[in-house]
Amino acid sequence: MEHNKVLWTPTQVLCEHSQMARYIRRLEQRGLGRFSGYEALHAWSVTEPEAFWQSVWDFCELCCHTPADRMLGRQEMPGAEWFPGMRMNFAGNLLRHGTGPLSGQDAVVSHDEGGRPIRHSFADLYRDTGALEAWLRASGVKQGDRIAGVVTHGYEALVAMLAATSMGAVWSSASPDFGADAIIDRFGQIEPAVLLLVNGYRYGGKQYDRRDEFARVVQALPGLKAVLSVPCLPETGNGKAQPVTEWQDALAQGWGSEPSFTPLPPDHPVYILYSSGTTGKPKCIVHGAAGVLVNHAKELILHGDMRPGDRLMYYTTCGWMMWNWQASALLAGVTLITVDGAPGYPDLNRLWALAGQERVTHFGTSARFLAECRKAALAPGQRVDLSALRVLFSTGSPLLPEDYDWVYGTLPAQVMLGSIAGGTDICGCFVGCCPLLPVRRGEIQCRLLGVDVVAVNEQGQETRDRGEMVCRQPLPSMPLGFWQDQDHQRYRAAYFDTFPGVWAHGDYVAFTEQGGAVIYGRSDATLNPGGVRIGTAEIYRQVERDPAIRDSLVAARQAGGDVEVVLLVVADQTLNEEQHHMLRQRIRTGASPRHMPRHIVQVPDIPYTRSGKKVELAVTRLLNGHAGSDNRDALANPQALAAIRRCLQQAGLLT
Numbered sequence: 001m002e003h004n005k006v007l008w009t010p011t012q013v014l015c016e017h018s019q020m021a022r023y024i025r026r027l028e029q030r031g032l033g034r035f036s037g038y039e040a041l042h043a044w045s046v047t048e049p050e051a052f053w054q055s056v057w058d059f060c061e062l063c064c065h066t067p068a069d070r071m072l073g074r075q076e077m078p079g080a081e082w083f084p085g086m087r088m089n090f091a092g093n094l095l096r097h098g099t100g101p102l103s104g105q106d107a108v109v110s111h112d113e114g115g116r117p118i119r120h121s122f123a124d125l126y127r128d129t130g131a132l133e134a135w136l137r138a139s140g141v142k143q144g145d146r147i148a149g150v151v152t153h154g155y156e157a158l159v160a161m162l163a164a165t166s167m168g169a170v171w172s173s174a175s176p177d178f179g180a181d182a183i184i185d186r187f188g189q190i191e192p193a194v195l196l197l198v199n200g201y202r203y204g205g206k207q208y209d210r211r212d213e214f215a216r217v218v219q220a221l222p223g224l225k226a227v228l229s230v231p232c233l234p235e236t237g238n239g240k241a242q243p244v245t246e247w248q249d250a251l252a253q254g255w256g257s258e259p260s261f262t263p264l265p266p267d268h269p270v271y272i273l274y275s276s277g278t279t280g281k282p283k284c285i286v287h288g289a290a291g292v293l294v295n296h297a298k299e300l301i302l303h304g305d306m307r308p309g310d311r312l313m314y315y316t317t318c319g320w321m322m323w324n325w326q327a328s329a330l331l332a333g334v335t336l337i338t339v340d341g342a343p344g345y346p347d348l349n350r351l352w353a354l355a356g357q358e359r360v361t362h363f364g365t366s367a368r369f370l371a372e373c374r375k376a377a378l379a380p381g382q383r384v385d386l387s388a389l390r391v392l393f394s395t396g397s398p399l400l401p402e403d404y405d406w407v408y409g410t411l412p413a414q415v416m417l418g419s420i421a422g423g424t425d426i427c428g429c430f431v432g433c434c435p436l437l438p439v440r441r442g443e444i445q446c447r448l449l450g451v452d453v454v455a456v457n458e459q460g461q462e463t464r465d466r467g468e469m470v471c472r473q474p475l476p477s478m479p480l481g482f483w484q485d486q487d488h489q490r491y492r493a494a495y496f497d498t499f500p501g502v503w504a505h506g507d508y509v510a511f512t513e514q515g516g517a518v519i520y521g522r523s524d525a526t527l528n529p530g531g532v533r534i535g536t537a538e539i540y541r542q543v544e545r546d547p548a549i550r551d552s553l554v555a556a557r558q559a560g561g562d563v564e565v566v567l568l569v570v571a572d573q574t575l576n577e578e579q580h581h582m583l584r585q586r587i588r589t590g591a592s593p594r595h596m597p598r599h600i601v602q603v604p605d606i607p608y609t610r611s612g613k614k615v616e617l618a619v620t621r622l623l624n625g626h627a628g629s630d631n632r633d634a635l636a637n638p639q640a641l642a643a644i645r646r647c648l649q650q651a652g653l654l655t
Contacts, residue, residue, distance in 0.1 A: 365399070
């Protein structure tokens with residue numbers, strides 16, 4: 001089937017009534033330009049960045065205590081100065097519906113594997129945020145202190161984040177399925193004042209008591225002023241490593257207090273996020289309040305077409321930046337449907353059933369989940385009433401063309417498939433969706449507004465061919481820096497050493513004539529057989545079409561001065577030589593002879609990060625004898641690497 005075939009076109013009603021269309025009309029009414037289409041709008045957004053970001057702030061009705069002198073001061077990268085002179089509060093924007101007409105509307109509806117959903121209104125969220133902030137202050141927390149949470153994806157995590165950011169503390173979180181060492185690797189660097197802990201969690205029909213593991217975490221963080229316990233497993237009790245405060249007791253102690261929404265500078269730290277940490281301790285990435293706020297407002301309201309009364313369900317964990325992203329939808333008056341537990345328990349229909357039950361308008365998930373649904377021949381649009389669904393977000397890895405086909409073969413016709421791509425590094429997206437543009441098979445729709453992103457060759461020159469994805473102008477959500485990186489050496493090395501003054505993101509990409517994007521994988525995992533650069537996603541697109549293959553991973557092995565492509569596959573039955581030959585031929589025909597793997601090795605599992613990304617680099621390091629410093633606690637399934645090592649040894653690829 002044609003790669004860039006149009007699969008979805010916005011209706012005239014959507015083109016006229018979407019948030020993006022309203023925004024364009026507002027710009028034109030204010031004399032900021034006449035825009036013939038999205039391409040013209042995007043060109044204006046990157047040539048007039050100050051006018052653009054001011055217009056986003058105004059259109060999305062973001063709040064500040066003191067307006068900025070201008071939107072952008074210094075413009076060099078790194079070191080751009082955003083919103084000089086502004087005083088604002090992040091939580092105050094997310095909780096602006098806690099009083100007023102929407103206060104009685106659901107703000108958060110929490111689902112887990114344990115029972116019925118728990119519903120909280122915007123007024124509840126406002127009240128509980130004020131109470132918890134008062135408890136934090138009484139516990140000795142000060143502005144700039146870090147509040148860390150090992151929490152499930154539910155109501156309490158949102159309250160804690162809002163309470164922290166209301167008073168000017170910095171929020172950081174991890175998922176409770178992280179091992180103690182992985183949590184200590186993160187929180188040990190930022191030295192939190194308060195630690196919020198669940199006592200366990202449910203996943204895949206099982207309960208996991210984490211009290212002993214988390215006691216180790218508490219002991220490893222000597223600067224703690226308080227420990228706050230959330231009883232996700234009420235029958236288990238809390239840990240006895242040291243005195244803890246129960247969640248309800250903390251709220252009771254602060255009951256009746258309102259959030260302070262302390263006015264702060266625009267670059268006051270609001271979040272600390274983490275790189276995956278698969279090859280050592282993770283980098284602690286510090287994000288500023290105003291930059292994250294305005295960028296999320298643009299992505300959610302303009303590109304995601306969100307408005308008051310919409311209902312967003314994004315399957316994520318508190319250890320992935322998509323948790324922070326979806327939390328910002330509160331500012332638009334959107335109800336968050338939080339889901340904890342396994343996406344495939346009791347079966348893959350679970351999330352689709354919840355989307356129908358909760359009348360979800362915006363559903364977000366990973367490319368991997370959609371691929372699993374396709375391979376299981378699910379047809380949720382036939383089983384579930386998804387008539388409210390308007391947008392399906394996908395991220396985490398490139399979405400295969402066959403998964404576009406599956407979406408438009410099984411879901412209601414009105415659904416816009418919003419494949420989005422960015423990263424923890426910017427807590428947002430570079431490329432993504434737009435309700436005014438068609439969805440083409442295998443393509444991300446567009447560069448996002450305000451994002452001057454292009455593909456460049458190894459000399460840093462823009463190319464129409466595939467190349468390194470770079471951003472040539474500053475974005476407000478680029479990090480303030482890395483924690484405890486005083487001279488910014490590590491920060492510069494991570495993004496600006498490859499092409500000085502230009503952000504190099506690390507993705508291998510091509511932009512199409514229509515303005516869409518095709519991502520070919522991480523550039524650090526790019527293969528170079530015979531000196532020709534090949535993106536791993538190009539091979540996955542061929543391999544994962546095979547119904548016999550459940551999963552796969554591509555890595556590079558140095559041999560005889562060249563690179564050999566090694567393909568790992570997971571299948572329910574043992575593949576024979578004939579099937580290997582057919583697989584190679586499919587890759588040769590669908591991609592090129594250079595894409596054909598020299599070795600195909602069947603393995604029981606593929607390693608993933610906890611945010612659902614394949615860990616190609618760890619397998620490449622294993623193949624080339626450099627795996628000693630890999631951090632297996634950062635993996636969702638660390639046992640996969642040990643099994644792969646055994647399979648590679650049996651295949652004669654490891655000594």
